[in-house]
Amino acid sequence: MDILLLGSGGRESALAWKMSQSPLLGKLYIAPGNGGTGAYGTNVAISPLDFDALRKFVDDNAIDMIVVGNEDPLVAGIYDYFENHPVLVAGPSKAGAQLEGSKDMAKRFMVDHGIPTARYRSFTAETIDEGYRFLESLKPPYVLKADGLAAGKGVLIIDDIDEAKKSLAEMLGGMFGKSSATVVIEEFLSGIECSVFVLTDGNGGYRVLPVAKDYKRIGEGDTGLNTGGMGAVSPVPFADAEFMGKVEQRIILPTINGLLKEGITYRGFIFLGLINVAGEPMVIEYNVRMGDPETEAVMLRIDSDLVELMKAAAEGNLGDLPLDESPKTAVTVMMVSGGYPGSYPKGKIITGTDSVTDSILFHAGTAIDPQGQLVTSGGRVIAASSLGDSIPDALARSYASIDKVNFDGKYFRRDIGRDLMA
Numbered sequence: 001m002d003i004l005l006l007g008s009g010g011r012e013s014a015l016a017w018k019m020s021q022s023p024l025l026g027k028l029y030i031a032p033g034n035g036g037t038g039a040y041g042t043n044v045a046i047s048p049l050d051f052d053a054l055r056k057f058v059d060d061n062a063i064d065m066i067v068v069g070n071e072d073p074l075v076a077g078i079y080d081y082f083e084n085h086p087v088l089v090a091g092p093s094k095a096g097a098q099l100e101g102s103k104d105m106a107k108r109f110m111v112d113h114g115i116p117t118a119r120y121r122s123f124t125a126e127t128i129d130e131g132y133r134f135l136e137s138l139k140p141p142y143v144l145k146a147d148g149l150a151a152g153k154g155v156l157i158i159d160d161i162d163e164a165k166k167s168l169a170e171m172l173g174g175m176f177g178k179s180s181a182t183v184v185i186e187e188f189l190s191g192i193e194c195s196v197f198v199l200t201d202g203n204g205g206y207r208v209l210p211v212a213k214d215y216k217r218i219g220e221g222d223t224g225l226n227t228g229g230m231g232a233v234s235p236v237p238f239a240d241a242e243f244m245g246k247v248e249q250r251i252i253l254p255t256i257n258g259l260l261k262e263g264i265t266y267r268g269f270i271f272l273g274l275i276n277v278a279g280e281p282m283v284i285e286y287n288v289r290m291g292d293p294e295t296e297a298v299m300l301r302i303d304s305d306l307v308e309l310m311k312a313a314a315e316g317n318l319g320d321l322p323l324d325e326s327p328k329t330a331v332t333v334m335m336v337s338g339g340y341p342g343s344y345p346k347g348k349i350i351t352g353t354d355s356v357t358d359s360i361l362f363h364a365g366t367a368i369d370p371q372g373q374l375v376t377s378g379g380r381v382i383a384a385s386s387l388g389d390s391i392p393d394a395l396a397r398s399y400a401s402i403d404k405v406n407f408d409g410k411y412f413r414r415d416i417g418r419d420l421m422a
């Protein structure tokens with residue numbers, strides 16, 4: 001089957017890499033792709049949000065399935081747009097994508113279906129005084145979340161009550177534009193986080209993918225500013241059979257059943273951002289796509305045919321297709337541009353990628369310049385993903401590979417996975 005994959009990051013590189021191994025795959029197109037995705041298919045210069053242009057491409061090239069990498073097209077309703085068109089879309093409907101598109105909807109959904117999550121209330125400009133009182137009823141730190149999409153920046157965690165009240169007013173006043181016209185305030189949960197990915201067919205069928213943990217902060221020891229993700233590890237030692245049993249019973253099944261009960265069409269990936277609070281899993285957030293950079297680790301541990309699984313999910317019938325996991329450990333370490341997540345230069349020449357043999361390099365912010373040279377074009381540049389017998393073994397491969405790749409200002413964290421090693 002011919003597939004159109006939407007997106008341009010490391011996650012899409014990893015999805016493209018994995019799908020390109022499928023005997024079912026005919027042609028793979030990536031819109032818009034990046035400087036590395038050309039190794040797995042053909043880059044197409046169309047924005048994932050330009051649905052009319054995508055439809056024309058789908059028609060002209062007889063595309064069988066659209067795989068959506070990032071949340072924006074899903075929240076904008078790409079599933080519904082193509083609903084009566086002869087192409088499969090792997091992803092949730094617009095209503096399902098609200099699990100990520102509206103934190104207020106996600107919290108309401110969790111409460112209605114008995115899914116463990118932090119106690120919360122939502123406020124608008126009209127109810128700001130109640131918001132202040134709710135803050136006073138909580139213990140610090142205070143967690144304030146813009147309801148809508150805010151490019152991963154919409155969550156503030158604040159220690160001081162006056163500061164929190166000021167931020168509530170600023171958020172409701174337009175700090176994140178329309179996204180923060182409603183603000184969710186919730187209880188702070190203390191624990192270690194992990195990412196669980198579920199592929200569902202919208203008819204009660206689902207498969208759980210390998211669990212991963214990502215590293216969000218720019219600095220070692222999880223310090224400094226939040227980034228799109230600096231590395232990931234899979235599996236996660238604390239997400240053992242007992243923990244995952246609780247996740248399945250208390251979170252995955254109620255989520256799948258809740259979607260069915262509410263009549264929400266959902267045929268794609270559900271990303272559960274979980275926190276382990278003294279052994280009990282709770283949901284921090286839902287996303288409606290795979291994680292980045294978790295995907296760059298998780299794909300290495302899937303031994304089954306991803307195209308077959310995604311096609312079955314998009315068709316609404318996963319049946320008894322297996323999703324086999326490798327027992328090995330996968331890690332990914334992200335190389336970023338100096339200055340990221342603040343401002344950083346672009347167009348720096350990247351060398352050494354051809355000499356890497358022990359890792360897979362998943363390109364994120366790379367491009368091919370007019371001279372045909374591979375150059376940086378984003379903050380997160382290339383992820384080095386490796387399989388090994390243990391976290392240290394896999395990490396040694398990724399770090400050795402990173403040593404071979406060079407560009408001006410290259411930065412990466414040297415402590416990925418350290419918190420998980422006994």
Ligand code: AMP
Nearest residue numbers: 118143155186187188189190273284285
């Ligand atoms: P989100 O954008 O929802 O992923 O939130 C960003 C990060 O904020 C999460 O990955 C957590 O580390 C943290 N966070 C969000 N909600 C809470 C909470 N209720 N308690 C503690 N940390 C939280």
Ligand code: GLY
Nearest residue numbers: 214229291292293
């Ligand atoms: N790694 C977290 C995310 O993709 O949102």
